[in-house]
Amino acid sequence: MGLGPMMSSLMRSKTGPLLVALQIAVTLAIVINSLYIVVQRVERINRDPGLDVDNVIIAYVRGFGENFDVVDSITNDIILIKSIPGVVAATVSDHVPLSGSGSGTGLRTVPDETIEPVSTGYYRWGEEGLDALGIELSRGRNFFPEEVNYILPASDPPTPPSVLVTQNLADDLFGEEDALGKTVYWGNMEPSTIVGIIGHLHGSWVTWDKLAHVVIQPGKPANTTNKYIIRVEPGMRDGLMPIIEQKLGESNRQRVVKSVRSLEEMAARSYRRDRGMAIILSIVISLLIGLTALVIVGLSSFHVTQRTKQIGIRRALGARRGDIINEFLLENWLITTVGAVLGIILTAFVAYWLEVSFELTRLDWRYLPAGIVILWVLSTLAAIEPARRAASVSPAVATRSG
Amino acid sequence: MFNYNLKLSLKSMRRNPIMTGLMVAAIAVGIGISMTTLTVYYMMNGNPIPEKSDVLFAVTLDNWNPIRPFDDDRPERAPHQVTFHDAERLLAIGKGKRQTAMFESSLIIEPIDDEGLPFEAGARVTSADFFVMFNVPFIYGSGWDKSADAAAEPMVVLTKGLNERLFGGEDSVGNWLTMQGTRFLVTGVIDTWEPTPRFFDPINGGFQEINEMFIPYSLTRVLELTSAGSDWGWKSEEINSFEEWLNSEAVWVQYFVELESTRERDDYLVHLDAYVEEQKRLGRFERPLNNNIYDVMEWMDYHEVVANDAKILLGLSFLFLVVCLLSTIALMLTKFVGKKSEISLRRALGASRKVIFNQQIVEVAVIGFSGGLIGLSLAALGLQGIEYLYDAPAGLVKLDWVMMFTAIGIAIVSSMIAGLYPAWRVCQIPPAAQLKTQ
Amino acid sequence: MLSMHNIAKVYRTESIETHALREFSLFVDEGEFVSVTGPSGSGKTTFLNIAGLLEESTVGIYELDGRDVSSLNDRDRSRLRNEKIGFIFQSFNLIPDLNLFENVDVPLRYRRLSSGDRKQRVERALESVGLASRMKHLPEQLSGGQQQRVAIARALVGEPRLLLADEPTGNLDSAMADQVMKFLEQIHADGTTIVMVTHDPDLANRAERNIHLIDGRVSGEELVHSQEEVSQTVGFNGDQPLAAKI
Numbered sequence A: 001m002g003l004g005p006m007m008s009s010l011m012r013s014k015t016g017p018l019l020v021a022l023q024i025a026v027t028l029a030i031v032i033n034s035l036y037i038v039v040q041r042v043e044r045i046n047r048d049p050g051l052d053v054d055n056v057i058i059a060y061v062r063g064f065g066e067n068f069d070v071v072d073s074i075t076n077d078i079i080l081i082k083s084i085p086g087v088v089a090a091t092v093s094d095h096v097p098l099s100g101s102g103s104g105t106g107l108r109t110v111p112d113e114t115i116e117p118v119s120t121g122y123y124r125w126g127e128e129g130l131d132a133l134g135i136e137l138s139r140g141r142n143f144f145p146e147e148v149n150y151i152l153p154a155s156d157p158p159t160p161p162s163v164l165v166t167q168n169l170a171d172d173l174f175g176e177e178d179a180l181g182k183t184v185y186w187g188n189m190e191p192s193t194i195v196g197i198i199g200h201l202h203g204s205w206v207t208w209d210k211l212a213h214v215v216i217q218p219g220k221p222a223n224t225t226n227k228y229i230i231r232v233e234p235g236m237r238d239g240l241m242p243i244i245e246q247k248l249g250e251s252n253r254q255r256v257v258k259s260v261r262s263l264e265e266m267a268a269r270s271y272r273r274d275r276g277m278a279i280i281l282s283i284v285i286s287l288l289i290g291l292t293a294l295v296i297v298g299l300s301s302f303h304v305t306q307r308t309k310q311i312g313i314r315r316a317l318g319a320r321r322g323d324i325i326n327e328f329l330l331e332n333w334l335i336t337t338v339g340a341v342l343g344i345i346l347t348a349f350v351a352y353w354l355e356v357s358f359e360l361t362r363l364d365w366r367y368l369p370a371g372i373v374i375l376w377v378l379s380t381l382a383a384i385e386p387a388r389r390a391a392s393v394s395p396a397v398a399t400r401s402g
Numbered sequence B: 001m002f003n004y005n006l007k008l009s010l011k012s013m014r015r016n017p018i019m020t021g022l023m024v025a026a027i028a029v030g031i032g033i034s035m036t037t038l039t040v041y042y043m044m045n046g047n048p049i050p051e052k053s054d055v056l057f058a059v060t061l062d063n064w065n066p067i068r069p070f071d072d073d074r075p076e077r078a079p080h081q082v083t084f085h086d087a088e089r090l091l092a093i094g095k096g097k098r099q100t101a102m103f104e105s106s107l108i109i110e111p112i113d114d115e116g117l118p119f120e121a122g123a124r125v126t127s128a129d130f131f132v133m134f135n136v137p138f139i140y141g142s143g144w145d146k147s148a149d150a151a152a153e154p155m156v157v158l159t160k161g162l163n164e165r166l167f168g169g170e171d172s173v174g175n176w177l178t179m180q181g182t183r184f185l186v187t188g189v190i191d192t193w194e195p196t197p198r199f200f201d202p203i204n205g206g207f208q209e210i211n212e213m214f215i216p217y218s219l220t221r222v223l224e225l226t227s228a229g230s231d232w233g234w235k236s237e238e239i240n241s242f243e244e245w246l247n248s249e250a251v252w253v254q255y256f257v258e259l260e261s262t263r264e265r266d267d268y269l270v271h272l273d274a275y276v277e278e279q280k281r282l283g284r285f286e287r288p289l290n291n292n293i294y295d296v297m298e299w300m301d302y303h304e305v306v307a308n309d310a311k312i313l314l315g316l317s318f319l320f321l322v323v324c325l326l327s328t329i330a331l332m333l334t335k336f337v338g339k340k341s342e343i344s345l346r347r348a349l350g351a352s353r354k355v356i357f358n359q360q361i362v363e364v365a366v367i368g369f370s371g372g373l374i375g376l377s378l379a380a381l382g383l384q385g386i387e388y389l390y391d392a393p394a395g396l397v398k399l400d401w402v403m404m405f406t407a408i409g410i411a412i413v414s415s416m417i418a419g420l421y422p423a424w425r426v427c428q429i430p431p432a433a434q435l436k437t438q
Numbered sequence C: 001m002l003s004m005h006n007i008a009k010v011y012r013t014e015s016i017e018t019h020a021l022r023e024f025s026l027f028v029d030e031g032e033f034v035s036v037t038g039p040s041g042s043g044k045t046t047f048l049n050i051a052g053l054l055e056e057s058t059v060g061i062y063e064l065d066g067r068d069v070s071s072l073n074d075r076d077r078s079r080l081r082n083e084k085i086g087f088i089f090q091s092f093n094l095i096p097d098l099n100l101f102e103n104v105d106v107p108l109r110y111r112r113l114s115s116g117d118r119k120q121r122v123e124r125a126l127e128s129v130g131l132a133s134r135m136k137h138l139p140e141q142l143s144g145g146q147q148q149r150v151a152i153a154r155a156l157v158g159e160p161r162l163l164l165a166d167e168p169t170g171n172l173d174s175a176m177a178d179q180v181m182k183f184l185e186q187i188h189a190d191g192t193t194i195v196m197v198t199h200d201p202d203l204a205n206r207a208e209r210n211i212h213l214i215d216g217r218v219s220g221e222e223l224v225h226s227q228e229e230v231s232q233t234v235g236f237n238g239d240q241p242l243a244a245k246i
């Protein structure tokens, strides 16, 4: 069975099939580009942050009143928190990774202001900081307790001799060389020695391209608002959060407990734009695919009804059921293919628009064949039932209906 | 005739419930999605203060690192905030018609009676002109006097919500609040005020709720208030006291000025340049002169308040609408072809082309209108979903009248366009066709 | 060629059973021209449908070309239909969105033929009905008689051995009907077996044998005239009384 009569039939009513082909083309362009964005966002959300997101609790407290002593308060709070059964480790920190709020600075390998520094996120926390976040140190050592001092607001603390850096930062600072034991210089050209290297860790701003650049100074920041990072035994987090909130609240009336939240929730909040976009686009993709499939089903069914007589005649003239099914599927396949070809062009345009206007990464070309295959399968699935119905038209229709 | 057409179209729609359902669904989904994204875009892209957006200006001064611009990607730009002390001095000079400096902070409010608990509330630390400049509506009282700015008097303006929480919504003007050991006099309570985007502080988020209270800028020194927003610095300065922090080169204050004419604007730029020249003589501002003012909409553009994602979604969803329209055209065309014999019979019985055309168009409009209505409810649903997904303040994005009319309009117009060609095709069917082909 | 033995066809709908054919037996020889008459609803079309493998009988044995076809599957039935049987319908049944060439081409499409071969055959068939010049026209651009001639061309293009016609002249005026009839006679003269349903006794009498149906049964058979006479008449004048030679 060639393309002959069916093609002529198609060509003669070209507007209808052309519209469907166009629809398929635009569908392809939207689906492929959206899918690409969704996959990228999901990949981003699922990146390994290098810490134990599931079992970390963050508490924010803030003192007020004239007799409030922030250093006392922090010391007592840490003791109190660690006395709660289920708590593994706790520290005070100036910022919390993944939270969206943090500090940034620039480091250099030589004390020369004219050299472009390497940007990085930076934190100050105590000797239990790594443990409190579940971060693994790949080489070197953690801070010694005696290196960790309170840092009062509006004071200029001495530059600490020891710092920890992430491998990613170390690579961008020293390239091939081993960074352990090397000296880095801060903005004020004061030196610090790298005493430990963290295999992998994400900083505060999840949209920043240097998210994996982190440097950590030893210190217990005694700011207006104190942030406690607390790691608990697996599974105990949700039970412990209200207990921590209550105990902190009762222990010192000169202070408010602003909030006690899970790091998981905070990270989810930081990623909410990516998640939102992924969800919206997934809905768009599903609706679009559903709509296009339904339209194909609807049009094919309608065609079957319209062509009942014609199908009957063909059957009377010797067409087998398989011939009729093939005719329908082939027609459908042709339209889909024309649509797919137009669709590739359109997809490229949309991808170009996204790349140029929004600096999205270039579309991975492998999405094209994938999208086309999906469309083929989809349109065939959508047309198969109507085609079956067409094949079940009795050849006697030719003689029976006027 | 219209009634007859309406009846015919309803009949025709009932005869093919699946096709009709598909058409309505296609339009509804298309309108639903595109209206959702359009509303979000419209909200983000909106003018938060249309009556004054071209007379309010954000001020930037370039006090940055002599060897490196503030933004490597946009070296022509000065830092987007100013230092505390520059803002203080510019306020004191008061060259513009009105001016205000501000930053975000937060304070602990101590309980009024013995039962309550202390709690933290967000504050915008700003100066007296803020309320007049930005047309802030008041329920009770007003903003504080300029004299309060000068004397650093502890005064506070509350939002409706905070006044509700503290004073049960009553007129609290003249009452006192204790915050961090200092007694503040309530001078006013503002009404619901939701400029969207929050144009005066896009740096710390254009779509947040506004701060819960307002206190004078001059209190910063007295109460050692720190910024809860972002601060940026480039210079290694030794800072051993709060005073030294306030006098540092770190930028964390937003500065706005109101200027009415082009002349005033030019004068103001001259004034800024003169100020910077003077500072240069003191060894500050080592970069070339680069002072700018941006009106509200320029300032929104500067901060790219409209998220890229919103633009991408808008673009993709309009392509989606195109798909929906193509579906509708294809479905209508097919359906009309199916009506060929009926139409040619009608023609044979004396219906003119025009009558037939009108009949189709009425059918199309009915489908478009139903699709538009359903689409509107879908859009309302979609907006709630977006608020939920993005954790936006409730009611931030809503379908206003403009949007509703736009939606119905787009639905009807686009389905008309979709129906025009099929209807025209139908009219071309000759009256004799019925009699000749079987 | 065609042999039916004790065929019955029952149509069942929710409420009633219609016995369209009962205890129906018939034998048609190779090369015969048989006409079928009978009142409306007597089962003529049903008989033709079963004979043409468009429908299956409820009971009974049907042999086509000596082969029992009652139990064949759709595939084989379709092939037989395509290769051995040609149809002419009362309402022409041309496919409206195909032009004449394509309409005639339809049966050939279901055979494995080269496109050159198909083209040649289609053109020949259209020529034989005198419509070769209008190959590119659509059916709606033709008169009823012309349309029926296209339908005849389509029935013949596959060179069937059995031609089934259901009131081929029912929609035509008498002059047209006569023209169509002459075609059939010509085809018959070329050796094709023809079974034709008609209401018109004059036309029925132009066949060799007439079968009369009443209530789904053969109620009478009549030998009309011998084959030689027909081939003579075609050459001369269609108006010559055909039943004269009995």
Ligand SMILES: Nc1ncnc2c1ncn2[C@@H]1O[C@H](COP(=O)(O)OP(=O)(O)OP(=O)(O)O)[C@@H](O)[C@H]1O
Residues within 6 Å of the ligand: C011, C012, C013, C018, C019, C020, C038, C039, C040, C041, C042, C043, C044, C045, C046, C047
């Ligand atoms: N599909 C069907 N379902 C039910 N009954 C049917 C069906 N097809 C035919 N019949 C019935 O079978 C009987 C024979 O029908 P058939 O079409 O063979 O008659 P006919 O002799 O061709 O009549 P006419 O000269 O009017 O064409 C009729 O009573 C008819 O109502």
Ligand SMILES: [Mg+2]
Residues within 6 Å of the ligand: C044, C045, C046, C166
């Ligand atoms: Mg009949």
